Amino acid sequence: MARASAPRGGKKATARKTGTSGGQPSIPKLLFANVSPHSIGGMSMFDVEGPVDPEIVSNFMSDADLTTRTAHALQDAGFHVLQVSAYTINIAAPIATYERAFKTKVIPHELPTIKSGGVSDTATFFSVVDTPRFGLITTQGTAFENLVEGVAIETPRYFFAAHPMPPKKSYWHLEVPHDVSLGCNADKAHRSGITGRGIKVAMVDSGHFAHPFFAARGYRVRPVTLGPGTASPGVDDNGHGTAESANIFAVAPDAELWPVKINFANSTGAFNTAVGLSPHIITCSWGSDVRVAPLSAADQTLAIAIADAVARGIVVVFSAGNGHFGFPGQHPDVISAGGVFRDANGGLRASDYASGFSSPIYPGRNAPDLCGLVGMKPRAAYIMLPLQPGSDIDVQLATGGAHPASDETATNDGWAAISGTSAAAPQLAGTAALVKQACPTLGPAAVRDILMRTAIDVTTGNCNTSSSGAAAGPGTDLATGTGLVDANAAVLVAKVRCLGPIRPITVTPVRPPISPIVPVTPVVPVQPPVTPIRPPITPVLPVAPVRPPVTPVRPPITPIVPVRPVQPIGPIGPVSGDDMASSGHGGVPADGPLSQEDVQALEDMVIKDKIDPLA
Secondary structure, three states: OOOOOOOOOOOOOOOOEOOOOOOOOOOOOOOOEHHHOEEEOOHHHHOOOOOOOOOOHHHOOOOOOHHHHHHHHHHOOOOEEEEEOOOOEEEEEEEEHHHHHHHHOEEEEEEEEEEEEEEEEEEEEEEEOOOOOOOOOOOOOOOOOOOOOEEEEEOOEEEEEOOOOOOOOOOOOOOOOHHHHHOOHHHHHOOOOOOOOOOEEEEEOOOOOHHHHHOOOOEEOOEEOOOOOOOOOOOOOOHHHHHHHHHHHHHHOEEEEEEEOOOOOHHHHHHHHHHHHOOOOOEEOOEOOOOOOOOOHHHHHHHHHHHHHHHHOOEEEOOOOOOEEEEEOOOOOOOOEEEEEEEOOOOEEOOOOOOOOEOOOOOOOOOOOEEEOOOOOOHHHHHEEEEOOOOOOHHOOOOOOOOOOOOOOOEEEOOEOOOOHHHHHHHHHHHHHHHHHOOOOOHHHHHHHHHHHOEEEOOOOOOOOOOOEEEEOOOEOOOOEEOOOHHHHHHHHHHHHOOOOOOOOOOOOOOOOOOOOOOOOHHHHHHHHOOOOOOOOOOOOOOOOOOOOOOOOHHHHOOOOOOOOOOOOOOOOOOOHOOOOOOOOOOOOOOOOHHHHHHHHHHOOOOOOOHHHHH
């Protein structure tokens, strides 16, 4: 979303008709928004400039009683209350209801944006007159003044996927799961038993259709959870969510997928729904094009929700975009997914379809962090993915004729070749699931660090010219971040970080099983007087001490200290209890033979001189 033409605070907003299509603003029947009751920290979330650190995001929570009173007041004013979170209340109503309740005028703006497939177009955004932040409704002078610090009108979002185009039989493309797994170097991790088992991945997207592809392979897909403003949990009319979820299972076949269906006019509500599921990972292949600071009210609300999720220990992955300056892909706490193309000969180069840029919102923040597998221009038709037969993507491709104008299949074949950074994000999420299984104690920042440090360096090609067009080169660069994800190397480093103490074995003459040996106390001799037996029997002499059944240990007897059980050798889980040290490496003991420096050295051994394992 490019807001260079958006009205600034203090200026009267007027309707605009701008952009490549020059269309009339589209007025929806219901306008979605997020209401923020007054924050417990005393500062409004809309007064913050710059990123909100996960360590302080709780300051923007609202008192539970205040939130409840606010929700009832909104209902009384005619709003539909769709969701209540610790930070915001998600609502929907006709525009007239907003204008009446908040004594303002809602203005539509037709502004330029980049939609799915990298298509430049316009879209309708909403704001109000005399607002300090685009899309923010203030409440001074209204009945909500003592309840609400601001109302953020939602922003439209778009899939970060290629415009779908299937390949010919001879067209170079990847298939799921095997080609994507191999391309991300996940096969070796699978053979070591790391498959994502026990890890819960929430995917916020267009929904999920029960395609035979998933059932035949025994993938674990939970029933779809509906985000606010959505319906029909078993239907994926667009097909995007179903298709991109296959990338998760290609990398982490035993992960558990929790699909959340999003209304793209109400994205924060869907994201909060995913947070409420308490997953280990949330992956999102969508966003908007944000090139101008400050963030809109809607974007600030979503940024707070993301910071809260990370503060809860959830790994959050977002696409960087396809020519977009992707938001939330540039949020400082997410793993930002870019694109690398692997050709038929195994060569790697930056995808000219995927974004690479320096954030205009967060100084020093570059996107992407690293990359998944993404195709090239013009349409990035690269990975053959399953989707709902007859869905939008499927039908759009079946235009008749030959490739590339057509899919060359029927309108209900249930397959399409698509990619974009929409595919990269779930590939990175699948890798994060492997890392979390290998070392469950790792937090979001550590997972991102491992993925970035172990990526395969990509030194050729350029990213999308609609972002920066930057060239890839040795080391970290703007085009690909640190390079293409390497799932097996990431898993190896995660195992190192979770190493427990390997204690030396004490050699003793005692054979296992070893039990503490208590020194034998000599039996006290029977004391006389003993009544003598009358002759002619010789009197019995005093009884000598009774000998134990084993030869007594001669004094001084040193108690033998029980030998601790030897830790199994690799993979070794985290140590709990008093042996845990606060070294930041998931369980290395402060007094054990593996110091923080040792762990770092082992990680460096895994990464040193690493080249593409598939080259």
